[in-house]
Amino acid sequence: MTITIAPMNAGMNNAWEPEIGERTQQFIASKSSGRGAIDMSTVLTEAKSILGHCIPPTAPAGSSVVLVVGYVQSGKTLSFTTLSSLAADNGFGVVILLAGTTTNLKGQSEARLRKDFGLDELQRSWKLFDNPEVNGPSFPAIQSALKSWKRHRDGAALQEKPALVLTVLKHAGRVENAAAALKRLDLSGVPVLIIDDESDQATPNTRARRNRLSGASDESPTYSAVASLRAALPHHSFVQYTATPQANLLLATADRLDPHYAKVLSSGPDYTGGRAFFQDRVKELVVVVPDAETYDPRNPLTEPPQGLQDALRVFLLGIADASRKGIEENRSMMVQAHQNTAPHRQYRSWIRHLLEDWQKGIEAGGEYRDEVLVGFQAAYEELAKTVEELGTFEDLISRIPELTEELRVVEVNSTQQAEKDIDWTSDFYWLLIGGMKLDRGFTVEGLTVTYMPRPIAGNADVLQQRARFFGYRAAYIDYCRVYLRSDARDAFVDYVDNEEFLRAGLKRHEGKPLSVWKRDFVLHGQFASPTRTAVIGRRVARRRASRQWAWPKWMHLGEDIRLANEELFAAVLARTRNEAVDGTLFPDAVDRRSGKRNLAVTGIELEEALEFLLQIRAGHAEDSMLLQAIAMQLARVIREPRNDDPKSAALVFMSELDVPAGPGRQLSVVQENLLVGMNPSGARGAAVNYSGDRTFRSPDEVTIQLRTLALTDSPPPGETYDRVPWFAVSFPDGLSNDWFIET
Incomplete structure (x- = not known):
């Protein structure tokens, strides 16, 4: 196949020019064909720019830190899997993925790696190892795989040998274990690529501000563990991926994770992010709910809030219309009402009872049915504002009893009854209830309706990471609705401008060292800070x-x-x-x-x-x-x-x-x-x-x-x-x- 490389921006000034090899060719081909084909030219161009600012594989040793900034749910994973393929083609022997702070996020990233790299099939490009430890069962295999890769690099192998992919939970203990294992290996002359997914979370030193004020040099556990990991690698590049880079950009200039260079990722034409939801179509897609619907454990709600009922009806009518049109894709609803897990059980109970009640009412007929349909009529009129060729009211209503039985209502949290590993292929329709585990990094397939009556977060990056409803949703954006408190709606509206200001500043600076860029952030007055103050190592004034x-x-x-x-x-x-x-x-x-x-x-x-x-x-x-x-x-x-x-x-x-x-x-x-x-x-x-x-x-x-x-x-x-x-x-x-x- 022919791979088109988009023109590089003027002034990119790569340290070296990566070449496209067989792994990348195969990877691009797999993404550019079949169902859900993607135009990979921009993704590949940006990956070349990122890798070109990493330590060249021909250098005897060294390290660098590169910051990559995308939008929330905009394809950062695709960028770093493309980057990994390109790195392997250019002589990098090991890719280490710091894959989230929770097991479900790590599992999500591993599943994506397996799919993108074809790891569920026999192949000679990659070997995947999970949370390596010196005494772990995989350590001998890691030693053998590294030895084989070196043999191939040195021209002494008859066949291609796979590069290594190590996935590590971003937890101090797991990262320290991986560092200890890597210290046992002979990695001299082995270029290593470290990818820190959601790099503004957990990795930065949470004692930075205290150190700046007191003159101390203390390190938080995960930050210290990452330093140990890097110290075990004579030749490595540390690539930070995030949609909210405020923490990364406010690290002290002497911080070991202070990025040397930043790359702003493009989003594809089908991406619907802050601009779509909170500028272009805010009046159509965002519904304000009363502050009284906020769940307060000290004065808990005694019945399902009206906004939740409205949102659930709109979602059901939306999946009914998708069913009518023969759309066989995931459709999901997300309920994020509180960070504590106890309320999740209450919302799950309410939703199940509502579904049962509506199913019985629709099937019962008579006054019971008429009473149920009153609420659905309002929801139908809401959906009809944006959806063209919406099915008739009676047609959609007739499908709802069947669909309520197919809808999986699950909690996503740390409790025993929660769904630990969502298999999106097992059911078409999902309703996810959670808090912090749905705040960051978690991908909700086919998300159309979000009910999130939470007050705004104090820090701008925390609010933005809650926007799981962003993503490549152009094909079904007309079915999407976001139910928010008025202060949260206003904060998102303002944050869109704040985000674009930051991205524009970084783009103007591309190709130049970040060390000479004076940090500045525009921020709406209702936010306490761009990020948590504990990690801010630079002197900034408000x-x-x-x-x-x-x-x-x-x-x-x-x-x-x-x-x-x-x-x-x-x-x-x-x-x-x-x-x-x-x-x-x-x-x-x-x-x-x-x-x-x-x-x-x-x-x-x-x-x-x-x-x-x-x-x-x-x-x-x-x-x-x-x-x-x-x-x-x-x-x-x-x-x-x-x-x-x-x-x-x-x-x-x-x-x-x-x-x-x-x-x-x-x-x-x-x-x-x-x-x-x-x-x-x-x-x-x-x-x-x-x-x-x-x-x-x-x-x-x-x-x-x-x-x-x-x-x-x-x-x-x-x-x-x-x-x-x-x-x-x-x-x-x-x-x-x-x-x-x-x-």
Whole structure:
């Protein structure tokens, strides 16, 4: 077959150029044909870029750390199985997969490896070993397989010898056992690829922040075990895969897992992630449930919540329509109501009783049937909003009694009654109930309906990892619904922008060392942190782009920037002067001074305000972050307005953009407080000459103040600080975007 390689991005600067060999050819061929065929050209191109930034197999020794960032449920496993095939073709003898922190996640990854590498059939490409130990039954076989691989590498074998794949549970004890086993092997000259799946979980040092503050060098158990594993490998590359890289990017620069290079993965055309669910189709696909449906163990619910019943009905009608259309694929529903396992049993009981009750009612006829159908009628109308050629109501209802018998309702948790290993081929229809085990990494096949009335997580990466409903669902996206609390819905809406900002920053930096990239994250104000603070090894500061007023700190930098902003501000004033009124129209504003007035223009379209802000130039990273945070929040308000969001903006031209009389201001004072206070200070009533810059603010609009300052600081040679344009922004209460920036 012919394998097409997509053009490499300019500036990729691979350390070396991997070649495509027989293993990769066979792997690509298996994925590119038959049912569910995938266009592998982009996947292969990206795998080549990742491997090309690993230690070259020809190097005598060394190590590197590469970060790979995908979307949630977007095909990261396919990327690292492609990467593994490519590595084996290019002389890597061992691939080690740190495959999740739970046995079900590890089993899921192993099953995928077996399928992708054809390990359930006789073949000469791979040998798979699970949780290696020095005294384990597989250790002699590992020794023999490594010896055979070396023989083939050295040209002394008559036939090809397989590369080794070692899967290890990401648990300190298991990883230490694997490290001890590898130390017993002669791995000199053997290139090893380590793949850390869900690398932001468990692997980072959870004592990093404490170390930074105290000067200590303590290590958490799993982090220490991974260090031992790497120490046993003279020649290795450590590749971190994750959809939420905040923890990886905030490791200390001296941290052994601090990535040297980052690659952002593309998603395929059929991928439906945050943009699909929370931007393009949020009003169609996301249903808000009352906060009262949140399960509180201290005051538990006594009956199945209405949102759960609605979600279950929509799911049943959806699988009934799939059955009617002859679609023989998995269809699933997920219920994530609480992290504790005790409520899971309650939800399972409720769901089983609902299914039994509805089945009896539909089959019984009469008033009982009519009563049951009332709820289903509303669910049918909900599904009909998005599904074309939906079967008739009576047709779908007639199928539900049979389908309720085929539906597997299981718990996915650590309890005795839970399903430990879901075999998706054993049944078409599943309903999964769980908590933490459904939070991260777990793939739910054919997921259409999610009921998750949980409050938002404190950290952004935790919330995003709950989005199991993302995935390659374009073929049946019209059947999908997500039932969330309003705060969770809003958090997901905002996080989409936050995620895209981070990915865009990483993409712009591709091909360059991560050591020179200043970390910055835009984050909605309701999140406590980008990630858990315990693993943050860098000094980062939180900034806020609202709460009354925010302003940049470095608008004086660069003569070209000052001139461009001065022209921009003057052009806006000239264009709007005929609409401008005295700034004392604002309810708290008082100005009895002589001279140039503060002029205000209200009722400006938010789109126009956003366009203006995007034209302001900044000469410092922190000012750029402020502009980005403001712009992203405005874009969200424009795209998905909420009841209390501003509907327009106001522009205020302080002193008509003239430089205020007087000697000027010190830069340090401007940075600390740009806004001039009341004059005289503390005055009341008629004694107030000027109420202060802060009062020139619209209470229900986004307010943008524009001014021109004279700085008393000495400028660099050839520049002048006589006229420095500056701006400040005020959002109405409750609307904010924060950002974290490395200091």
